Amino acid sequence: MHRDKPFSQACENNKRPILEQLARLFTLPGTILEIGSGTGQHVAYFAAELPHLTWQPSERPTMTHLCLPWIQEAKLNNLNPPIPLDVSQPQWPPLDVNGIFSANTAHIMAWPDVEKMFWGASQYLAANALFVLYGPFNYQGRYTSESNAQFDRQLRAQAGHMGIRDMDDLLPLARQAGMTLAEDITMPANNRLLVWRKLATA
Numbered sequence: 001m002h003r004d005k006p007f008s009q010a011c012e013n014n015k016r017p018i019l020e021q022l023a024r025l026f027t028l029p030g031t032i033l034e035i036g037s038g039t040g041q042h043v044a045y046f047a048a049e050l051p052h053l054t055w056q057p058s059e060r061p062t063m064t065h066l067c068l069p070w071i072q073e074a075k076l077n078n079l080n081p082p083i084p085l086d087v088s089q090p091q092w093p094p095l096d097v098n099g100i101f102s103a104n105t106a107h108i109m110a111w112p113d114v115e116k117m118f119w120g121a122s123q124y125l126a127a128n129a130l131f132v133l134y135g136p137f138n139y140q141g142r143y144t145s146e147s148n149a150q151f152d153r154q155l156r157a158q159a160g161h162m163g164i165r166d167m168d169d170l171l172p173l174a175r176q177a178g179m180t181l182a183e184d185i186t187m188p189a190n191n192r193l194l195v196w197r198k199l200a201t202a
């Protein structure tokens with residue numbers, strides 16, 4: 001079935017637990033932007049399972065083709081073609097979105113790009129709208145598991161700018177960008193689902 005498409009086993013493993021949370025968090029109709037869609041497996045699955053939402057996949061300009069096969073095969077009216085979006089760029093495309101989702105991106109991007117992702121996401125969101133960020137995260141400089149410590153070592157050996165991010169850095173960043181941590185949910189395989197809520201402007 002997936003032989004001719006880019007495939008991530010991790011996506012297959014985590015899509016159901018993530019879906020259960022998204023179904024609870026995004027109850028109202030609206031458009032959800034996905035940042036760093038990768039293979040497109042997540043967005044194709046979420047669009048099929050959450051038909052009240054319109055899904056907008058995105059990727060770095062050189063990578064948007066990756067998610068096309070899953071998206072085209074899904075043939076869903078509530079699943080848009082991917083748009084180019086590199087969070088490091090000063091100008092993000094003009095978009096009307098009601099929520100944002102991103103999985104396994106914060107440890108791949110360089111820290112300055114994580115900062116830009118939070119600032120950019122915040123610009124798109126209205127007061128109380130959510131930015132849902134999935135992946136492994138550290139707390140007070142500590143790993144939540146030995147497997148995450150090992151994963152982090154692999155990432156940093158592969159490229160010095162990559163690495164598991166710490167909540168001690170994300171919390172003040174989010175606050176500066178106008179968001180607050182609404183929920184921090186334990187997920188399978190030592191991952192977290194961080195739910196950032198846009199603060200109402202004064």
Ligand SMILES: C[S@@+](CC[C@H](N)C(=O)[O-])C[C@H]1O[C@@H](n2cnc3c(N)ncnc32)[C@H](O)[C@@H]1O
Pocket residue numbers: 008011035036037038039042059060063085086087088102103104105108109113
């Ligand atoms: C580990 S993959 C995760 C893909 C998918 N979300 C998943 O969970 O399988 C990380 C993704 O982040 C994307 N990414 C890295 N830097 C980015 C940037 N500056 N702007 C947007 N996406 C970026 C990569 O292109 C890649 O698709």
